[in-house]
Amino acid sequence: MTLEKNLKERIKELTCLYEVSSIIVNNDYKELDKTLFSIALSIRKSLQYSKHATVEICSGTFHLISSTLTKKTVFIESNITIFNESKGYIKVYYPADKFTKKDFLKEEKKLLKNVAINVGDLLERVTIRENEAIVKRKMEHADRLSILGEITAGIAHELNTPLANILGFAELLKSKEAGSTQASKDLDKIINSAIFSREVVKKLMFFACEMPQNLGLTDIIPVINEAMNLLDPTFKKTEVKYKVTLPKSPVLLKADTIQLTQVIFNLVLNAIYFSPKGGLIKIILEEAKKKIILKISDEGPGISAEDVQKIFQPFFTTKTVGDGSGLGLSVVHGIIRSHRGTIDYQPNNPTGAIFIITFPKQ
Ligand SMILES: Nc1ncnc2c1ncn2[C@@H]1O[C@H](COP(=O)(O)OP(=O)(O)OP(=O)(O)O)[C@@H](O)[C@H]1O
Numbered sequence: 001m002t003l004e005k006n007l008k009e010r011i012k013e014l015t016c017l018y019e020v021s022s023i024i025v026n027n028d029y030k031e032l033d034k035t036l037f038s039i040a041l042s043i044r045k046s047l048q049y050s051k052h053a054t055v056e057i058c059s060g061t062f063h064l065i066s067s068t069l070t071k072k073t074v075f076i077e078s079n080i081t082i083f084n085e086s087k088g089y090i091k092v093y094y095p096a097d098k099f100t101k102k103d104f105l106k107e108e109k110k111l112l113k114n115v116a117i118n119v120g121d122l123l124e125r126v127t128i129r130e131n132e133a134i135v136k137r138k139m140e141h142a143d144r145l146s147i148l149g150e151i152t153a154g155i156a157h158e159l160n161t162p163l164a165n166i167l168g169f170a171e172l173l174k175s176k177e178a179g180s181t182q183a184s185k186d187l188d189k190i191i192n193s194a195i196f197s198r199e200v201v202k203k204l205m206f207f208a209c210e211m212p213q214n215l216g217l218t219d220i221i222p223v224i225n226e227a228m229n230l231l232d233p234t235f236k237k238t239e240v241k242y243k244v245t246l247p248k249s250p251v252l253l254k255a256d257t258i259q260l261t262q263v264i265f266n267l268v269l270n271a272i273y274f275s276p277k278g279g280l281i282k283i284i285l286e287e288a289k290k291k292i293i294l295k296i297s298d299e300g301p302g303i304s305a306e307d308v309q310k311i312f313q314p315f316f317t318t319k320t321v322g323d324g325s326g327l328g329l330s331v332v333h334g335i336i337r338s339h340r341g342t343i344d345y346q347p348n349n350p351t352g353a354i355f356i357i358t359f360p361k362q
């Protein structure tokens with residue numbers, strides 16, 4: 001290669017590096033594929049035989065190629081590293097019928113390495129931004145739920161005493177009203193409505209973690225088995241199947257067994273409600289080193305991305321009027337939080353809902 005040609009090549013490479021840096025500086029995170037495509041074109045321009053070259057950039061969900069590849073090729077490649085892990089590559093190809101590997105200059109390999117480092121840095125920043133957005137959303141969600149919890153606790157508390165009075169005095173009147181007079185029937189309606197309202201208040205207090213707890217270290221396997229036994233008739237009636245998978249040895253957890261039963265009840269009853277006839281509900285308990293994981297999955301329609309944000313809020317329901325108060329999952333959330341656990345939703349494959357509860361081991 002003549003000195004002049006050599007110099008021309010160097011200039012092209014330096015121009016490429018400069019271009020890549022300015023493309024990255026001007027990157028719009030919403031249009032990352034555009035940025036990567038400009039980088040690919042810039043690399044191509046810098047090559048000795050640019051007209052014959054094809055550049056491919058591949059990392060995670062991104063995969064782009066500057067032109068279609070011929071069948072047989074020769075190529076050089078450089079790995080893209082994100083947080084010290086190899087997460088993709090940049091490759092430059094020439095068609096094998098006209099070129100050999102020797103046609104790639106030493107400097108071109110070095111250039112590719114430099115660009116791959118820059119692309120890795122860019123993708124690292126993208127990952128950081130995405131993680132920040134997820135954390136922010138989670139915090140906002142937790143904030144809203146805890147404010148809701150405080151308000152609900154206040155309301156439930158205020159309603160508790162007058163409700164107890166309504167119920168108490170109605171029962172007193174009824175004991176004085178003999179026989180089945182109209183007044184006695186009306187009193188029954190008052191009593192039933194008061195009992196229903198008291199249940200709602202109780203659920204609200206659960207959601208707000210205001211319910212007294214009876215925590216003790218217990219094996220939760222019998223708790224799950226007992227809850228499932230109680231639910232068995234409902235399964236038979238609705239023609240939904242279930243399968244319980246439990247570890248062989250006891251799983252010890254510091255828990256309030258009545259509250260834990262309520263969690264299982266609420267989740268399984270939801271799963272049954274949304275299951276098609278013949279659908280399978282799986283209840284799986286697993287023990288990891290530091291965690292106890294309970295999964296409840298069904299084969300119903302699952303929950304839309306939009307609704308997932310709302311399911312733990314009190315009174316959110318998509319059931320038909322009269323079928324649900326929208327308090328089940330709020331109660332579940334309250335109980336699990338008071339056990340220092342977490343509950344997450346995941347879509348089931350191919351369809352359905354999976355609720356995953358994780359308790360830390362003591
Ligand atoms: N397994 C599931 N499959 C599909 N959607 C579900 C499932 N579990 C919960 N949901 C959605 O979450 C909503 C809230 O559930 P939640 O248990 O809090 O209230 P509810 O079941 O509607 O009423 P309640 O539990 O008070 O009778 C449901 O109405 C439904 O839209």
Ligand SMILES: [Mg+2]
Binds near residue numbers: 266270324327
């Ligand atoms: Mg429910």
